[in-house]
Amino acid sequence: MIDEKFDAIVIGAGMAGNAAAYTMASRGLKVLQLERGEYPGSKNVQGGILYADMLEKIVPDFRDEAPLERRLIEQRFWFMTDKAHTGMHYRSDEFNEERPNRYTIIRSQFDRWFARQAQSKGAILLCETTAIELIRDAYGKVVGVRTDRSGGPIHADVVVLAEGVNGLLGTRSELRPRPSAAHVALAVKEMHFLPPEVIEARFNLKGDEGAVIEAAGTISEGMAGMGFIYTNKESISIGIGCLVSDFAESETSPAKLLDIFKKHPSVAPLIAGSEVKEYAAHLIPEGGYKAVPQLFGDGWVICGDAGQLNNAVHREGSNLAMTSGRLAGEAIFQIKSRRETMNKANLSLYKKMLDDSFVLKDLKKYKDMPELLHTQAQNLFLTYPQLVSKAMENFLRVDGKPKIDKEKDTFRNFRKARGFGLIGDAFRIARAWR
Amino acid sequence: MSLEGEFQKVEEKLFQNRYLVDSGQPHILVAPHEKPSKNLLAMTHLCPAGCYSQAESGQVELTADGCLECGTCRVLCEESGDITWNYPRGGYGILFKFG
Numbered sequence: 001m002i003d004e005k006f007d008a009i010v011i012g013a014g015m016a017g018n019a020a021a022y023t024m025a026s027r028g029l030k031v032l033q034l035e036r037g038e039y040p041g042s043k044n045v046q047g048g049i050l051y052a053d054m055l056e057k058i059v060p061d062f063r064d065e066a067p068l069e070r071r072l073i074e075q076r077f078w079f080m081t082d083k084a085h086t087g088m089h090y091r092s093d094e095f096n097e098e099r100p101n102r103y104t105i106i107r108s109q110f111d112r113w114f115a116r117q118a119q120s121k122g123a124i125l126l127c128e129t130t131a132i133e134l135i136r137d138a139y140g141k142v143v144g145v146r147t148d149r150s151g152g153p154i155h156a157d158v159v160v161l162a163e164g165v166n167g168l169l170g171t172r173s174e175l176r177p178r179p180s181a182a183h184v185a186l187a188v189k190e191m192h193f194l195p196p197e198v199i200e201a202r203f204n205l206k207g208d209e210g211a212v213i214e215a216a217g218t219i220s221e222g223m224a225g226m227g228f229i230y231t232n233k234e235s236i237s238i239g240i241g242c243l244v245s246d247f248a249e250s251e252t253s254p255a256k257l258l259d260i261f262k263k264h265p266s267v268a269p270l271i272a273g274s275e276v277k278e279y280a281a282h283l284i285p286e287g288g289y290k291a292v293p294q295l296f297g298d299g300w301v302i303c304g305d306a307g308q309l310n311n312a313v314h315r316e317g318s319n320l321a322m323t324s325g326r327l328a329g330e331a332i333f334q335i336k337s338r339r340e341t342m343n344k345a346n347l348s349l350y351k352k353m354l355d356d357s358f359v360l361k362d363l364k365k366y367k368d369m370p371e372l373l374h375t376q377a378q379n380l381f382l383t384y385p386q387l388v389s390k391a392m393e394n395f396l397r398v399d400g401k402p403k404i405d406k407e408k409d410t411f412r413n414f415r416k417a418r419g420f421g422l423i424g425d426a427f428r429i430a431r432a433w434r
Numbered sequence: 435m436s437l438e439g440e441f442q443k444v445e446e447k448l449f450q451n452r453y454l455v456d457s458g459q460p461h462i463l464v465a466p467h468e469k470p471s472k473n474l475l476a477m478t479h480l481c482p483a484g485c486y487s488q489a490e491s492g493q494v495e496l497t498a499d500g501c502l503e504c505g506t507c508r509v510l511c512e513e514s515g516d517i518t519w520n521y522p523r524g525g526y527g528i529l530f531k532f533g
Contacts, residue, residue: 036521036524036525037525037529038454038525038529041530041533042528042529042530042533043503043527043528043530043533044530044533045530045533046533048533106532106533107530107532107533108530108531108532108533109532111533127524127525128524128525129524130521130523130524147524148523148524149524165505166503166504166505166508168519168520168521178508178509178512178513179509180509181509181510184505184509186480186482186504186506188482190447191532235532244480244506244509244510247476247480247506248473248476248480248510251479252479253444253479253480253482253484254480254482255441255442255444255447255482255484256441259441259442276447276450277450277531277532278450278451278530278531278532279447279448279450279451279502280451280502280530280532280533281482281483281502281504281506282502282504283504283505283506283509
């Protein structure tokens, strides 16, 4: 089918794959990109938030053309109980800057655009094509892939595995382990359509301004998890995700958890009257630094979610994916320019570049956080939100009870929580955050 | 399960989605078993697309047509041999309109 040999084959047309393909193609490398979906984005799911800085480093003038939904000017964190939420909001007109920092995006549209940019630089994209096997030479170096299309193997100097969290190729080829249940969250999401002016009124926005709500608490029923609400132009993305290992121990179903979140008295009015047009599910890598597999070898590199490059604490993933794809592309270009081979020693340059970037520095900073969120889930997601909510209600409800008695009640509740390990948890979080 | 009636059925959620089903070629297969393992049984509530169900005889069955290709069952049940998991053929399966 394809006789020519490529400088690089990129598996996947998501954030990492498109970034890698664009970076290499724009530097003159011969790039083949394989995507198993009908079009780029047809298998991809994200909340989703786009971080401008990381895309600017790849496509500097992306704002002129990329399908962007709303620029984010407000972030709300909600600590939830069954009937209430205690919130912390940050909103600033500074985010209405000339080159806004964050946008909401819809992945199937964005990925198609991003893949087109790579194609405009010369990358060849084959959709509806699944890479099923890596081809190795006599020394074990990866030299190409076999696909589910008819025809023989396709050869390249290096294969960039940007196949996503659930990629089969890397696992089957024993380059990386299958993600463990404690290292991935299962998120479900619905797209709720509403007229733009309704969204703007409900979220206190004007024009293309957007807001994000991230919610934790009793909504995850004691599991380590979070809910989210993102405003797009004409739709609201609403979803919830919890660790697969927690889900497996529970009796609950993700769809039901989402419905409970949607019915929450703080949430329901925001999506009332909307038309749902899609229901999606996806895994999110949450294992952090300790779950990052070997990212390079003879003739291969791994980028993005496939490499667990996701910052669960800050809910960042696409920027780590894009940056890892870009750095892989730059490393491969450098090696190619020196006319050296794509062996493990040379490709370690990619890892070094990742180590020096925010990608692995951020993951390293929070290396103990995933374990903590997992082991202390009951306290963090059930006990403490209720404690805070009770304290707030006690503080605000005017009922003739002397304030001194109210304060005593709240203080007593918190003291009781010391029995659950409140102080220890605070200390552990502080240490994991440091 | 007394709350069941208050919640939307998963099938109704899937009805909004776009699929290209590869008829007669399910990409996930459940291995024959007498009694399901703990993880396989968990899939009956955990699968976000409700693809897994328990038959009256106790075995766990699968209809993969509505699969969202999230990979949760692969994470929990592939290593033990409870299931085999492959992608649908290129171009088939779930086709996210928005993602």
